[in-house]
Amino acid sequence: MPVSTPVLGIIVLIYLMVIFYLGWLGYKKTKMTEDYMVAGRKIHPYILAVSYGATFISTSAIIGFGGAAGALGMGLLWLAFMNIVVGIFIAFVIFGKSTRRMGLKLNAVTFPELLGKRYQSRFIQGFSGALIGIFMPLYAGIVLIGGARFVEATLNINYDVAVLILTIIVAAYVITGGLIAVMYTDALQGSLMFIGMAFLIVFTYIELGGINAAHTALTAMNGMVPESLAAGGHLGWASMPALGSPIWWTLVSTLVLGVGIGVLAQPQLAVRFMTVKNDKALNRAVLVGGPFILMMTGVAFTVGALSNVYFFDNLGQISVAVAGGNTDLIMPQYINSAMPGIFVVLFMLTLLAAAMSTLSSQFHTMGTAIGHDFYREFIKKGELGQTINVTRISIALTILASVVLAYALPPSIIATATAIFFGLCAAAFLPMYTGALFWKRMTREGAIASLLVGTFASLFWLGFVHAKEAVPLGISQALFGKATLLTGTWTVVDPILVATPLAIITAIVVSLATKPIPVEHLEKCFEREIKN
Template sequence: MNYTLLNSIIVIYVGLIAYLGYLGYKHTNSTKDYLVAGGEINPFIMALSYGAAFISTSAIIGFGGAAGAFGMGLLWLTFFTIFVGIFIAFVFFGKRTRQMGQNLEATTFPDLLGKRYDSNLIRAFSSLIIFVFMPLYAGAVLIGAARFLETGLGISYITALIVFTAIITVYVTTGGLKGVMYADAFQGSIMFLGMAFLIIYTYVQLGGFTNAHVLLTDMVHLVPAKLQAIGHQGWTSMPKFGSALWWVVISTLVLGVGIGTLAQPQLAVKFMTVKSNKSLNRATLIGGIFIFSMTGVAFVVGALSNAYFFKNFGKTALEMVGGNFDKVIPLFIKTCMPEWFAYIFMLTLIAAAISTLSSLFHVMGASIGKDLYESMITKDNRGSQKQSMFLIRTGIVAGILLSLLLGYILPISIIARATAMFFGIAAATFLPMFMLGIYWKGVTRIGAISGMFTGALSSIFWLVFIHKKEAVALGISQAIFGKPFLIETFPWMVVDPIIVALPLSLAVTIAVSFFTGNTAIQPPHLKKCFEGIG
């Protein structure tokens, strides 16, 4: 290991990040600056920040590793992240979210929902869902970073986890969202260049595009028997339609994450950082190109790692890592790439992790330190902006500690699944009232609350008692009912909660709104909500 080169790269990187964090700190003079960057962020910076916060080590390490196991069928997730996560999100959600956020002077996602429905209950419950379940996603991102540092630097996993978390803590508590977004744009640039080199070098090592895919296709007979039994048909093919693996790939990984993107609090708040719809239009193309280069490369390289490992070591990717999906990409980088690139790619992954975690911790801190606190007290009892930022930073530290704990106790091969779990819960809880709230004046407070509780509780129930993977691991169903999971009829035990909970939440929100609303009588605050929107 070339410690001189490694240390030089790290010093330069840390110095630049520290400077960007300082710029954010220097220009943060109010709670609005801290939470939505003053609402005047450049669209290029916003697009890269959105993409960098979206694409983390969970996408590169976790889902790249899942592609190493399941194959290129995960490229459907690339399509969904671009079409839904960028185009639909920016064009159909972003503009209305930005305008309504400005109309209501909202500074966080729960704040926006609470003010839209004039409900402290919605604001408080939304903040609790974020603070309780977002650490699951943050923990998965921490694991991805720590696993790469463990493999690349030869240090223990626990040491890597603690050191990386300490760096994040110092960084994210100082600069506010301005510092976060400045650094995100810089780190997004590093990620783009790193992934471009990764895909090109991978194809060079495998003899070009055609040879690489032919080699991988011809390895179909090497698919492990356990994966064949649940529908695996090779790394260049989709799983057998309707099989257990097909349901995992499509319902959990593709739909769970692809649709769940629309209701991610850390992404929705980005829309409130730009000053015009024109800025969002300019950001859409940049964001789409960035997401394509990140997810597309990660999933293709993850699958092709099988061809590389078999060609050079006579083993598949899962055989090389002892069955732990989360180690596929780190080991591939260590064995396939030149040493200097391994160091650069380490920064790519650190950049991906920092950009996502900074946004996640920022949202967690604001949810517990601002939204929950303010929803429980009167305006007359609220403290100064200085006290508000202190509470937010305290909330950030609490979220970091909870995420660190989960990073320590979560099992192997968990990154992709933990990410999908949070995205699915967020979609079922937030998406119906968020989507309807920015488009339909007729959705009522009671309808939104009913749908919110329905989505959250049905998601949790399905994870605890129906979905086999989580139900068996948790053991609650076994303890209460004497059965590991309640529905043994295929395919229900492998159908992701989002398939059931999201439609149910949407139906309840609409139905209750129709029964409790009166289109002739609109609450006074609705006029302000929809000013400039229609």
């Protein structure tokens, strides 16, 4: 039974009141730049874990990747595995501890500043900040799309209005309260997300007659794969695509590896490691973060694939057909069609929480990247000034850019755009970031070369080779008369598999060929004596 409008209004109002109260608490506790940037370095492990998870798993995962699973099937569960192993265990235990220690030792308050101070390079900090400021609005834009699409479908509100409502709410507490407000609200929103996803998987299996019946029915649908998908290697929603087929390359290289590896170099996630006071807090956070990510991704990808069973049983069509070919609409339509009215409201709050938690972190990261890293440290050469005010203005500008993209981007873009940004970060930042933490022989020149090669190799591959982006962009066609410069399998190989290895090789070769960073500076970075 549908929930009445007054009841729905009261539920949403209470939720927003709690969000604004937490944002106000963050504002009250923000007294210094360090508070605004890294939450005073004293965040509780639970808040860290849920904030990290809620930032990582947004509407792009639930709506975008859930919809992708509706089209491509259960093979996407490999991404859930990568998210837990790489995104939580390796990220927290290996990268997180070293990031926290080095960030504290160098008094770094942003991800680009950590890299810049480690390599004694304002260029690295400024270029990294500019890269984040220019390309993260793409990621923020698709998160806005995910949240707004569900609000549109659930409340019958115009999509453009839904985008503006989401943006205004998030902007209000991010601009004023900084990272403390972001992480406090993330903790609440992440808790709501966990509850919502638990209900979603339970209701789905009840609706489809139980776990065994649901998966048996999905396997039995293998013969219903449309010819267009079958020609690309689709073997059914309960199976992996044919090895080496175009759909296999898209699933494995773009979605599983692009996002699964790219998570390690996400600026908005790495900065969270610098918000706790000791390594023990990071160890405790793993125990919360692992189950949280499993519930978020595992449920979204499973339900997305199983939506085919529900739609076929009730409408005689597969999920992609019901959504009119727009995979971003599969999850909203499934939830609004299959779930009880009260759950639809709960899940709307879940998705609002997912969108708002990720958006708040993105807006904060983009603002600090432009205001602190690019403007203050690179343009003004570290000159002291109104850093927080400049950062707030920068947040406002990047929010505007994100909203414009949310209006302009085409259908079925959420999963693809997420993978593009994650892959770009992996190619540009991951070799340099890994070297900063674990390889003392990595030099300033090696880091700069790696940053530039990774960035431009990734962008070149996107613009001239990877067909999914190169063809609609039309740059290669305009310049060379070819839709893509290469043909065959190369056109479905994701940039992360080309640009990241090139950046790694560049980092190693250039570092070995250039003068090492002074031992005195390395001692400061690594907190122990370095022998020649």
